[in-house]
Amino acid sequence: MRHHEVRERGTVPETLPDTVRGATVVAADYFHSYSVVGLLAVVGVLFVAVAFGAGRLLRPVVPTPEKLLTYECGVDPVGEGWAHTQVRYYVYAFLYVIFAVDSIFLFPWATVFAAPGYGAATLVEMFVFLGFLAVGLLYAYKKGVLAWT
Numbered sequence: 001m002r003h004h005e006v007r008e009r010g011t012v013p014e015t016l017p018d019t020v021r022g023a024t025v026v027a028a029d030y031f032h033s034y035s036v037v038g039l040l041a042v043v044g045v046l047f048v049a050v051a052f053g054a055g056r057l058l059r060p061v062v063p064t065p066e067k068l069l070t071y072e073c074g075v076d077p078v079g080e081g082w083a084h085t086q087v088r089y090y091v092y093a094f095l096y097v098i099f100a101v102d103s104i105f106l107f108p109w110a111t112v113f114a115a116p117g118y119g120a121a122t123l124v125e126m127f128v129f130l131g132f133l134a135v136g137l138l139y140a141y142k143k144g145v146l147a148w149t
Helices: 003-009 018-058 088-113 119-142
Strands: none
Touching: 088 119
8 A cells, every 4th residue: 555545545634744644554554464364364263163063063963882982993992091101202202302402403503603703602602502412311321211122
């Protein structure tokens, strides 16, 4: 929306100074962009709501005892629903997260390291960060977490 278009529509009073009038035009363009996003979000939510509502109205409802059973991989459930999981799997997950975070920080660091004025400071910071990761890996090794059995 151009400045002269807004003036022709009469949305911005002519008595305002040019700087205020220009700021009003910029604000109108800014909020127009968000209104388009908001409208798209509302249409998306309505589309999903209508789809779920239509599915609920059109599906056949014939409950049978077999349909009400708990189903898991074609095997009838036997016993309790609680199962023991070994803690070592959680430790593997934590170790994976540690090294995933490590790679997330290493890639941006590699791009900034080449920029002028960042070399020594970022190098020291990265070695401190890698030192913390090494201590965590050493701790996991000492506890025997990394031993495959």
